[in-house]
Amino acid sequence: MGSSNAAVWLIAGLAALMPVASWAACAVDTVDIRGPGGQQRFTVEVADDGAERAQGLMFRESMPMSSGMLFVYEEPRRASFWMKNTLIPLDMIFADASGVVTRVHANAVPGDLTPVVGGENVQFTLEINGGLAARMGIVEGAELRHPAIAQETAAWPCE
DSSP: OOHHHHHHHHHHHHHHHSOGGGSOSOOTTEEEEEETTEEEEEEEEEEOSHHHHHHTTTTOSOOOTTEEEEEEEEEEEEEEEOOTTOOSOEEEEEEOTTSBEEEEEEEEOTTOOSOEEEEEEEEEEEEEETTHHHHHTOOTTOEEEOTTSOTTTOSSOOO
16 A cells, blocks of 8 residues: 555544544535444535436546545435446445435446446435445445435434
């Protein structure tokens, strides 16, 4: 591991140890996740219309470790992704309308045209760097927090 990679992991590790009380409640550009692995925060781009969802993370050569893309659908649906023109491995975290994680697909292969199916009743999909979900303990049953999740039914509402 090079020194720049070590620095990135050190910073990411320190951020994961920050007390949650010091975090801002909810912001459009962040997704918080809590579950058996603890709590994490990702800076995200939101893809909430057809064009943004179709483009996704295609053609990107890298993505910072604490970043991702949150796909938001108008209503729950059957979600399916492929990795056409995607250059980096991704973990796909699928969640229902309340923000509860229903499936985690690890290390989607760049360029693979095989559909990655998230299942039925998916309203949110968070894409992060491949392998991070396992390293951070993000599993089915974890909860997402973001302003796009209807607060009256959110498993983890914004404050």
